[in-house]
Amino acid sequence: MPVSSSTSPQWHSPGRAFLRGLAAAGGSVLTLVLFATFIGIGALAHDSHFSLGWVLLSTVLVWAGPAQIILISSLGSGATPVQAAIAVTVSAIRLFPMVVSVLPMLRTPTTKLRHLVLPAHFVAVTMWVECFRLLPQVPRERRIAFANGLGTGLIAVCLVANVIGFLLAANLPQSFGAAILLLTPLAFLLSTARNCRELADVVALVLGLALFPLVAMLHTGVDVLISGVSAGTIAYGVHWMRRRRRA
Incomplete structure (x- = not known):
């Protein structure tokens, strides 16, 4: 378009x-x-x-x-x-x-x-x-x-x-x-990977995928939430540090 x-x-x-x-x-x-x-x-x-x-x-x-x-x-x-x-x-x-x-x-x-x-x-x-x-x-x-x-x-x-x-x-x-029923989360994952533009996006995606199996072993019932928030927070920290170095 x-x-x-x-x-x-x-x-x-x-x-x-x-x-x-x-x-x-x-x-x-x-x-x-x-x-x-x-x-x-x-x-x-x-x-x-x-x-x-x-x-x-x-x-x-x-x-x-x-x-x-x-x-x-x-x-x-x-x-x-x-x-x-x-x-x-x-x-x-x-x-x-x-x-x-x-x-x-x-x-x-x-x-x-x-x-x-x-x-x-x-x-x-x-x-x-x-x-x-x-x-x-x-x-x-x-x-x-x-x-x-x-x-x-x-x-x-x-x-x-x-x-x-x-x-x-x-x-x-x-x-x-x-x-x-699994097609939607799989399509979302692939679309998110395709739309990654910044290093922080890549870090959040990779860490989220890596942390989820580990968090799932804790049987918290909110595994996706914990792994997602943790990965996103770390990714934001990486982004903040890179921006501060450039400033």
């Missing part, structure tokens, strides 16, 4: 920017990963005796594969709605830094808070990766419309995948369903 000004025909109106976002969702490799993942979520919902309407609504409202798996698994195992809501909320905290990093890319001096509500809801792992890849090439005054189109396209693909997975659940082997 070439860098363009807002005066060019493709960015002439918010509607065209929205359609460009839809097209970007359809042309992303990560969309295929989402499609396969949400087939698995649809199958899981069917096996847990939830209705098709329920799983479609959960995709629209929750919009995070791991959180939906937690929601379906916890309610399917007999947890109360309050317990399931707490578990999903704790899982969603991991997305907060992504939202905080994306919204400044969308704001203009005239942007109102209500204009950011829908883009903030759309921000999940795939949306976050694609925003950092695509938004710098979009005129700032059209970025909200573009992000809304991108998010709408991604959710639409996932809704179709939910229907397919739900209807095919009886014919999907359990091992296949479990395998496709």
Whole structure:
């Protein structure tokens, strides 16, 4: 997607920017990963005796594969709605830094808070990766419309995948369903590695991968959080020391 000004025909109106976002969702490799993942979520919902309407609504409202798996698994195992809501909320905290990093890319001096509500809801792992890849090439005054189109396209693909997975659940082997649920974290890992630009990015990624098996041996229940925070803190320290030496 070439860098363009807002005066060019493709960015002439918010509607065209929205359609460009839809097209970007359809042309992303990560969309295929989402499609396969949400087939698995649809199958899981069917096996847990939830209705098709329920799983479609959960995709629209929750919009995070791991959180939906937690929601379906916890309610399917007999947890109360309050317990399931707490578990999903704790899982969603991991997305907060992504939202905080994306919204400044969308704001203009005239942007109102209500204009950011829908883009903030759309921000999940795939949306976050694609925003950092695509938004710098979009005129700032059209970025909200573009992000809304991108998010709408991604959710639409996932809704179709939910229907397919739900209807095919009886014919999907359990091992296949479990395998496709791993596609999202694997795709996120590869995308993160591809987008590493600074030494601190590389240090954080490598240390995170190295520390996780060690932390997992402690059986804390928050292995990813501990290894991620530790690796990120060390990486920031490396970045701070390099910047101080250059100053």
